[in-house]
Amino acid sequence: MREFMTNLAIDFFVAFGIVLGACMLAGIGSVLTLQAPAFKMLDIAGRIKIWAMVAAVGGTIDPLRVIETNFLEGHLSPAFKQILYFVSAFAGAHIGTVLVKWICQGSVES
Template identity: 40%
Template sequence: MNDELFIERIIISFFVAFGVILGGALIGGIGAFLVNQPPMHKINALSGSLKIWALVAAIGGTFDTFTNLERGFFEGTHLILIKQLIFILSAMAGAQSGAMILQWLTQETIS
């Protein structure tokens, strides 16, 4: 995997996770409003509970990441292991960034 593709994939992982948190929580807030629940509280709660799904969506939702991690551990290809960990960290950073923005907008702590 060349460096350009690697950087692109890191950026895309970040923004996919970021988008899953923002989109899911905001649309869920609209749903909460429609069923007469407090939308700001629901947006905040959803931003916390969608983090794992944002991570799964950002890394592709397949077992390729886990296969590459296994190859890195057992076959000694440390570069692949490091790249996969960077992809996961990028997705986690995107999910956390989205949740923090929603926390700032709703003025509540992440539940």
Template identity: 55%
Template sequence: MSYFLSKAGLDFFIAFGVVIGGATLAAIGSVFMLLPPATTMLDTAARLKIWAIVAAIGGSIDPVRVIESNIMEGHLSPAAQQICFIIIAFLGAHLATELVRLICKGAA
């Protein structure tokens, strides 16, 4: 249980950090390129969401293979854990995207 909670927490914060960090750095870059930072932040956050999930769960196809192999063998617990990790990473990325949207609401 401790492994599950620590990995789930890390997945959440990795996905959250990828979106927040990417959107913030894109906004800084947009200032140098004379583009509107709020619009750039919103667009970047939306485009980074799926990549934040992929980065959080391991950055490869391995989690999907774990799900497939365990379901085929009849072991549902490891597959359910991987699905939970993906959902938690999605929640982190989505929360970060909504936070960026809230921050940029008045500026865009």
């Protein structure tokens, strides 16, 4: 159980970090190219969210195969755990996106 909880936390923070890091670096790149960083950061946040989730859970189709094979064989516990990994990664990516929107909110409204 401890390993499962650890993996949930890791997936959450990896997805969160990918979104936040990509947006911050996009903002730096925008400043260097004399563009408005808030718009680029918001654009990247929306586009990278799904990729952050995919990267956090393994980056391949294998996590989906785990769900399929275990579910079809009647082993619901491993399939349910894998689904929770996806939910955890989605939550991390979504919270990262919300944080970027919150940070950029004042810049876009001006």
